[in-house]
Amino acid sequence: MSKIIVPSDFSSTSDVAVNYACEISKTLNSEVHILHILKEGADETQAVVQLDQQIAKSKLASGVTAKALIRHGNILDEIPKITEETKAELVVMGTHGLRGFQFVTGSHALRVISESKSPFIVVQEQTTRTAAIKRILVPFDLHKETKQKIKIAGDIAEKYNAEVHIICPKESDEFLNNQMKRNMSYAEGYFNERGIACKTKITDEGSSGFVKEIIKYAQYAEIDLICILNFAGERLIHAFGTDAEQKIITNEAGIPAMVINPISANVDARSIFAQ
Secondary structure, rough: OOEEEEEEEOHHHHHHHHHHHHHHHHHHHHHEEEEEEEEOOOOOHHHHHHHHHHHHHHHHHHHHOOEEEEEOOOOOHHHHHHHHOOOOOOOEOOOOOOOOOHHHHHHHHHHHOOOOOEEEEEEOOOOOOOOOOOOEEEEEOHHHHHHHHHHHHHHHHHHHEEEEEEEOOHHHHOOHHHHHHHHHHHHHHHHHHHHOEEEEEEOOHHHHHHHHHHHHHHHHHHEEEHHHHOOOOOOOOOOOOHHHHHHHHHHOOOEEEEEEOOOHHHHHHOHHHHH
């Protein structure tokens, strides 16, 4: 049985994450473990009560009975550690703008993700998209690792009979433009071979305005999930902005974002969606 971990601070944002994870678990036949992390030496009594309440509330909403998990330590270190220990294939995490789950803002969320091998789906308090995924957006840039995420995007699309949308920035340089088109053509061929419906879009903006175009298109096309790779730890300048990942996972539309680390994107055995 596969596992989904949901870090919780009992806030309304973590309620959204728990409900989203429970809905996904019904399609994936997965266990949901709600994780609350206390400071070292803190009493667990109140946390146990709150976890029980959150489990009961999520069961009422989704019909899924989640399991409670309490640990002590620093959340930025413990979430990746516990994800590995429990062999969880997916983490669904809520993120806040400036405060909340022990200050798991967009940048802190990316630090947690960077230390983990499993993919993350990040939601926000204003997320209204359900886990009935029908349209997946896959932004493409010129990173050589970009092709890695199409495997997981394809696995999700097959599970949910979803349509994949590929979006690329306009490149004024002819060489870069041709390279981008080759990447797009590769992805189209890949999805076509798997019988997955696919649409492509080249934005009117170049790389500098690509993140805004991603969110704009996602709203227009009623995208349910944006699938990105995590390049936040790179020292090289990002192809479309050094804080692109943070802007996407905290997008103003509240659209869930799946974030995958390039180092683990090819580990098919750990793809919860391929099972």
